[in-house]
Every structure is written in structure tokens, then in C-alpha cells.
Amino acid sequence: MKFKVRIIFNVFLLIVFSYAIYEAVAKMARGAEIFPLMLAIPGFILVAVQLFLEIHSRVKGVEMRSEGFVDLSLDNNASDRDTLLISGRMLLWILCFYLAIYIVGFKVAVIAFFLLYLRWEARGRWITIISLTGLSCYGIFFHFEKFMSIHWPDSLLGKWVNVPWLF
Amino acid sequence: MTYFEALSQAMQHMLSLQYLGALMIGILVGAVVGFLPGMGGVVGVSLMLPFIYEMDPYLVPPLMMGMMGILRTIDSIPAVMFSIPGTAGSAATILDGYAMAKKGEAGRALGAAFSASMIGGLIGCFALLLSVPLARPLIMACGSPEFFMLSMLGVTMVGVLSGRRPLKGIAVGILGMLLATIGGAPGVSSLRYTFDLPYLYNGIPLVIMALGVYAIPEMVFVVVGGSSISNVTRLTKGAAQGFRDTLSHWWLVLRCAVIGTFIGFVPGLGSGPANWIAYGHAVQSSRDAEKFGKGDVRGVIAPESANNAADGAAVIPTLLFGVPGSPTMAIFIGGLIVMGINPGPEMVTVQLPFVFLCVITLAFANVLGAVLCTIFVKPISRITTVPIHYLMPFLLMTIILAAYQGTRHWGDLIPLLILFCLGWTMKVAEWPRPPMLIGFELGRIAERYLRISVVRYGASWLLNPVVIFIGIFIIGSFLWGVRKQRKSQSMEEEGR
Numbered sequence: 001m002k003f004k005v006r007i008i009f010n011v012f013l014l015i016v017f018s019y020a021i022y023e024a025v026a027k028m029a030r031g032a033e034i035f036p037l038m039l040a041i042p043g044f045i046l047v048a049v050q051l052f053l054e055i056h057s058r059v060k061g062v063e064m065r066s067e068g069f070v071d072l073s074l075d076n077n078a079s080d081r082d083t084l085l086i087s088g089r090m091l092l093w094i095l096c097f098y099l100a101i102y103i104v105g106f107k108v109a110v111i112a113f114f115l116l117y118l119r120w121e122a123r124g125r126w127i128t129i130i131s132l133t134g135l136s137c138y139g140i141f142f143h144f145e146k147f148m149s150i151h152w153p154d155s156l157l158g159k160w161v162n163v164p165w166l167f
Numbered sequence: 168m169t170y171f172e173a174l175s176q177a178m179q180h181m182l183s184l185q186y187l188g189a190l191m192i193g194i195l196v197g198a199v200v201g202f203l204p205g206m207g208g209v210v211g212v213s214l215m216l217p218f219i220y221e222m223d224p225y226l227v228p229p230l231m232m233g234m235m236g237i238l239r240t241i242d243s244i245p246a247v248m249f250s251i252p253g254t255a256g257s258a259a260t261i262l263d264g265y266a267m268a269k270k271g272e273a274g275r276a277l278g279a280a281f282s283a284s285m286i287g288g289l290i291g292c293f294a295l296l297l298s299v300p301l302a303r304p305l306i307m308a309c310g311s312p313e314f315f316m317l318s319m320l321g322v323t324m325v326g327v328l329s330g331r332r333p334l335k336g337i338a339v340g341i342l343g344m345l346l347a348t349i350g351g352a353p354g355v356s357s358l359r360y361t362f363d364l365p366y367l368y369n370g371i372p373l374v375i376m377a378l379g380v381y382a383i384p385e386m387v388f389v390v391v392g393g394s395s396i397s398n399v400t401r402l403t404k405g406a407a408q409g410f411r412d413t414l415s416h417w418w419l420v421l422r423c424a425v426i427g428t429f430i431g432f433v434p435g436l437g438s439g440p441a442n443w444i445a446y447g448h449a450v451q452s453s454r455d456a457e458k459f460g461k462g463d464v465r466g467v468i469a470p471e472s473a474n475n476a477a478d479g480a481a482v483i484p485t486l487l488f489g490v491p492g493s494p495t496m497a498i499f500i501g502g503l504i505v506m507g508i509n510p511g512p513e514m515v516t517v518q519l520p521f522v523f524l525c526v527i528t529l530a531f532a533n534v535l536g537a538v539l540c541t542i543f544v545k546p547i548s549r550i551t552t553v554p555i556h557y558l559m560p561f562l563l564m565t566i567i568l569a570a571y572q573g574t575r576h577w578g579d580l581i582p583l584l585i586l587f588c589l590g591w592t593m594k595v596a597e598w599p600r601p602p603m604l605i606g607f608e609l610g611r612i613a614e615r616y617l618r619i620s621v622v623r624y625g626a627s628w629l630l631n632p633v634v635i636f637i638g639i640f641i642i643g644s645f646l647w648g649v650r651k652q653r654k655s656q657s658m659e660e661e662g663r
Contacts, residue, residue: 009592013338016345028357031357035352036345036359046338046341047338091587091588097567098584101567118557121559122554122557136561136564
């Protein structure tokens with residue numbers, strides 16, 4: 001999987017840098033394009049060289065090891081399939097959380113997210129689930145909103161039901 | 168007024184009860200803001216700004232400096248425990264701090280982080296104290312061309328030092344800088360890469376970048392691993408070991424604190440770039456560089472010494488020239504002006520006691536912050552043994568809240584998701600993420616200095632000797648990186 005992902009990512013970067021050059025040349029006002037061009041052209045060249053090296057190594061049958069010491073290393077033993085599946089599931093949870101925030105508002109969404117996630121993913125006991133959800137409620141109702149003055153935008157439900165402290 | 172008279176006046180203020188009260192409030196706010204990922208000093212100072220209008224000006228240093236003093240110490244807790252940088256200044260701490268937490272050495276990592284922060288902070292304050300008479304000619308000697316070249320050097324260095332493939336490091340550093348150009352162009356009426364989306368007119372906030380590229384992918388990969396943050400059930404080595412580590416690497420602490428101090432001097436940079444550059448220096452100067460990123464305590468000590476030192480040093484251009492050393496300082500200046508204190512040359516004459524009060528308070532807050540954090544290090548470390556599924560909802564809620572703090576716009580959540588996908592792919596494809604973050608942070612600063620240089624000097628700034636010297640250094644670093652990559656490639660081919 002890694003080789004495929006590397007090639008896809010290289011191609012993606014080439015597209016990003018190409019678009020950056022195109023927009024800088026075609027759409028930007030005079031003076032605004034200097035810095036983006038200064039970056040996008042060498043960026044494109046470097047990524048093209050890297051792509052060539054990746055393919056060249058593959059053709060020669062050499063595995064390119066690029067584990068770096070300036071990033072966190074991947075050290076779990078999960079298979080590629082599991083990595084993809086679990087990551088996809090997490091993405092789905094995040095998307096559902098977003099959707100819930102949009103429909104019922106942040107506070108209710110957090111409560112629902114805690115209850116559902118802790119039950120389905122963590123398979124926790126109800127007493128643990130209720131305690132942790134209660135703790136999160138305390139955080140969002142008394143800590144974040146009051147102390148940090150964080151206010152969320154109106155939710156879809158909040159526009160129909162006039163309960164401002166909840167939606 | 169002599170230095171000693173000013174110093175004694177400052178000490179008199181420190182003995183009052185109001186001073187201690189204000190200091191405790193500052194430390195409390197700093198602790199909360201520093202622990203919550205993505206908040207940072209800007210949010211902390213902004214929170215306090217409304218309260219200082221009617222205050223005695225001499226109570227402002229304990230309030231503000233107390234907050235700043237503990238901020239860089241406590242922000243290493245979320246970095247080490249959850250790989251979420253509390254502020255931009257602790258982003259590099261994640262690399263080894265989090266790896267140590269995974270090995271069950273969270274206590275040791277935090278002990279090292281707190282002690283290095285304290286010593287770094289004290290060195291920064293000491294530099295600040297010494298620099299009052301010396302700083303002016305030093306800062307005046309550097310202009311926008313030099314600052315621009317220093318920014319480019321920062322990105323090149325971090326890129327080159329990002330493992331066996333420096334070309335990848337530099338390319339993503341450039342990508343980060345390019346992402347920083349999203350939004351309005353400085354000095355020109357033109358929008359860039361906004362796709363007609365109003366949210367992008369002001370660019371992507373740094374906090375979204377850090378959370379999207381780092382925090383969420385790391386959280387997801389811990390879930391993929393399926394256990395707790397720490398891979399072992401019993402925590403070994405506590406804060407005392409971390410303190411001993413810091414003392415045994417005193418030379419590294421000193422070097423990185425000096426690096427942090429110099430970066431803190433440069434207006435606009437602050438502790439964000441300081442921690443990365445110090446980390447890069449630690450990697451470059453070690454004989455066993457391959458240990459970094461896998462839980463080497465030096466990878467915690469280096470950035471933590473630098474970020475606190477940078478904060479102390481950032482006070483110098485702020486107070487003496489009215490040029491903010493960091494975004495936090497920019498808001499701090501606003502507060503001072505409201506109270507009738509004008510940063511500038513008068514700070515070394517009539518307002519000298521005020522300057523000394525700021526310095527001593529910052530030093531005091533650094534020590535107090537480290538002590539308070541150390542007291543609570545043991546219970547905090549235990550969080551790493553909790554199964555990740557129980558922590559995940561809290562982390563996700565905090566990340567989304569922190570992201571929403573970016574601009575308090577629904578739009579904050581969309582780039583967060585896109586950047587998560589980017590960070591996840593980069594991790595799987597083994598492209599280093601730190602150069603992208605540092606590139607993003609330095610991108611806007613570099614472009615602003617480039618613009619000023621071009622407008623003010625035309626093309627003649629390219630002939631400036633300092634610019635040429637830094638330029639040669641950048642090219643040399645790049646060529647060294649290319650050579651390193653070729654060498655590693657030929658080794659792989661031989662070992663086929």
C-alpha cells in the first residue's frame with residue numbers, strides 16, 4: 001500500500017504545485033504572484049525529482065526507506081487493511097459529529113457523541129458512559145461556554161426550537 | 168535613574184499582596200489556556216485585556232507575565248500526552264515526548280520538559296536583563312532582507328533535517344509556505360487561492376493546520392493500534408529522572424536556550440519556529456540522530472529550552488522598540504498603550520522599573536510554573552494508560568473546540584477535516600509533517616519581509632553581505648541534503 005500511497009501523494013503534490021503556478025500566472029494581480037511563484041516552481045521540480053526517484057527505485061527493485069527522525073514513527077502492527085478500515089471508521093465518526101453539530105447544536109451533539117461512541121466503540125459499562133458524558137457536559141456548559149466565552153453558531157434545530165441554553 | 172534604583176523599585180512592587188494576587192490569577196489563566204490545545208498566548212492575553220483597563224499599570228506584568236511564564240511549561244502536557252500541541256511553541260516536543268509517553272515514560276518526558284522549560288526561561292530572562300543596554304544596536308543592524316533570509320533558512324534547515332529524504336522535507340516545507348499564501352496578498356489588493364470562498368480571505372489559521380495535520384491523525388493511529396496512548400501498562404521513570412536528564416544534557420539546554428533567545432529577538436518569529444530550529448539543531452549535532460522521533464529525551468529538552476527562552480527574548484523588541492516579538496506580544500503592546508505606557512526608548516529611562524518588573528516576574532513565573540506542573544505530573548501521566556476509546560471523545564471534542572477558536576466560523580471545521588486527510592496520507596506515505604508546519608508559520612512572515620525589502624530596496628537588498636552569507640548557507644544546506652539523499656539511495660541499492 002505504501003508505494004501506491006507514495007505515488008498518489010507525489011502526483012497530488014504535482015497537481016497542487018501546477019495549479020499554484022497556473023493561478024499565480026493567470027489570475028493574480030501584479031506583485032501578488034512573486035512569492036507563490038518563488039515557491040511553486042522549485043516545489044514542482046523537487047516533487048518531480050522525488051517521483052522520478054520513487055519510480056526509478058521501484059524499477060530497480062529497491063525499497064525506498066524514508067522513515068524520518070523528525071516525525072512520529074508508525075509503530076503499530078496493524079495491517080494495511082485494518083489501518084484503512086479503522087481510519088475510515090474514525091473519519092465517519094467525525095463526519096457524523098459534524099452533522100450532529102449542524103443539526104442539533106454543539107452541546108447536544110457532544111452528549112450524543114459521547115453516549116454512542118463510548119457504547120459502540122469502547123463497549124463501556126453504562127455507569128462509566130454516564131459518568132464520562134456528565135463530565136463532558138460539565139466542561140461544555142460551565143467551563144468552555146462561561147469561562148472561555150465560546151458560543152456556537154445556531155444549529156438547524158435551534159432555529160425552530162427556542163431553547164438557547166440547549167441548542 | 169540608575170539600574171539599581173530601578174531594580175529596587177521593581178522589587179518593592181513585588182512585595183505587595185496585590186502583586187501576588189495578580190500573579191496567581193495570571194498563572195491560573197495561563198495553566199488553563201496552555202493545557203487546552205490550540206488556545207495559546209494570544210487567546211490568554213486577549214482574555215485578560217478587558218480586565219486591565221482600570222488597573223494599576225504595575226499589576227499588569229504579574230498578570231500577563233505570570234500567564235506567559237506558565238504557558239510554555241504547561242503546554243508540553245497535551246503535546247507529550249496526546250500529541251496535541253498546547254501552543255505552536257510546543258509542536259516539536261510531540262515528536263519525542265509523545266513517543267516517550269507511548270513507551271510508558273510520560274512522567275520522565277514531562278519532568279524533562281518542565282525542567283528544560285524552567286532553565287530555558289531563566290536564560291531568556293537573563294538575556295533580557297543583559298540586553299537592555301545592548302539590544303538596540305543589534306536589532307537596528309538587521310532589516311527586512313536579513314529577517315526574510317532567516318525565515319527561509321529556518322524552513323530549509325527543518326526540511327533538510329527531516330530524515331533520509333531531505334528533498335521531501337524541503338518540498339513539504341515549500342508546500343507549507345504556499346498554504347500560508349492563501350488569502351489576501353500583503354501590500355497588494357489581490358486574493359490568492361481562495362476559490363471565491365469568503366472563509367479563506369484571511370487564510371487558514373495556524374491552529375487548524377497543527378490540529379489537522381498532527382493531532383487528529385495521531386489520535387486515529389492510536390485508535391488503529393487499539394490500546395492506550397502508552398504501549399505499556401506500568402509507567403516507568405518519573406519526573407525526577409526527567410530532571411536528571413535535563414541536568415545531564417546541560418550543554419544542549421544552554422545551546423538551545425541561546426538559539427531560542429536569538430529567534431525570540433527577531434520580531435514576528437516567537438517560540439513557534441524556535442522550538443523546531445532547536446530540535447533540528449539537536450538532531451544535527453548528535454552522533455546518534457536516528458534515535459530522535461523514537462522517544463529520545465533530548466528531543467524534548469531541546470525544543471522546551473528554546474521556546475521559553477524565545478518568550479523571554481521576545482519581550483526585548485516589544486518593550487524597547489515597540490516591535491512585537493510574537494503575536495502574543497502584539498496584543499500585549501496594545502494593552503500597554505491603553506494604560507499609557509508607550510513601548511520604545513523611554514522604557515530604558517523613565518519606565519526602567521516597569522521593564523525590570525516584567526523580567527523578574529517572568530523569571531519568577533517560570534520557576535513557579537515548573538514547580539506546580541511537577542507536583543501534578545504523576546496523576547497526569549496516568550492518563551496515558553487509559554484505553555484510547557475512553558479518551559477519544561474528549562480529545563475530539565477538545566480538538567473541535569480548539570479548531571473553532573481559529574476564527575469562530577463554521578469554516579474552521581472544513582479545513583480541519585481536509586488537513587486531517589492530508590496529514591494521514593503524509594504519515595502513511597512517509598512524508599515528514601514538521602517542515603510543512605514550520606513552512607506555514609514562516610510563510611507569511613517571510614513574504615511580508617520580502618515585500619518590504621523589494622519595495623524599500625528594489626533588487627539591491629540581494630547584495631547585502633548578511634543576505635549573501637545566509638543565502639550561501641541555505642544553498643550549502645540544500646546541497647548537503649541532496650548529497651545525503653544520494654548517499655542513502657546508493658546504500659539502499661547496495662543492500663538490495
